[in-house]
Amino acid sequence: AQKITQTQPGMFVQEKEAVTLDCTYDTSDPSYGLFWYKQPSSGEMIFLIYQGSYDQQNATEGRYSLNFQKARKSANLVISASQLGDSAMYFCAMRELAYSGAGSYQLTFGKGTKLSVIP
């Protein structure tokens, strides 16, 4: 079973509007972290935002916010006031304990959502 599910292969949004990118996850580890990354066409992975499983408040970083609904196991990324430069692939990832290596963690990524911002 997939650990990270991003159900939207592609999304379009009008410039200056807000957009929500979906992410659901599956883990039995009580302690985990959730990340969002942006990957422009250049290929580099740009860290956007992080949410810990015990964090009480939703994470926010500038125009990015993470809508964390623990009971639903969802961690949607909300981008407000979209800009043309936001066009990119967006990956949701989860950090969880890697039982194959004692005390170590691994990051598992979803398949990504391609966001296109329309002028």
Place this chain on the structure above:
Amino acid sequence: SQTIHQWPATLVQPVGSPLSLECTVEGTSNPNLYWYRQAAGRGLQLLFYSVGIGQISSEVPQNLSASRPQDRQFILSSKKLLLSDSGFYLCAWRRVGEAFFGQGTRLTVV
């Protein structure tokens, strides 16, 4: 500040040739290090991770191997490349709350 260097940026190699991709981290000690592969149009697949010198865990059995000869150096290797090894390879290191990636290596096996 912490930085991560990965090279080369692009590589074209013939089938059957060896491979060595290098990743080094600056500004931190004893980092957890990761190698990921991203095939065209797909998400990231974890290949290897390391929690310390000489400690390598493999997530996916394949034609590749990894080594960590020094605390902040992580190397991805292959003795004989296959066409299916083509892809975008990313090195990363992680600390609590964040994970940082190198610029990536675009490998084309021909």
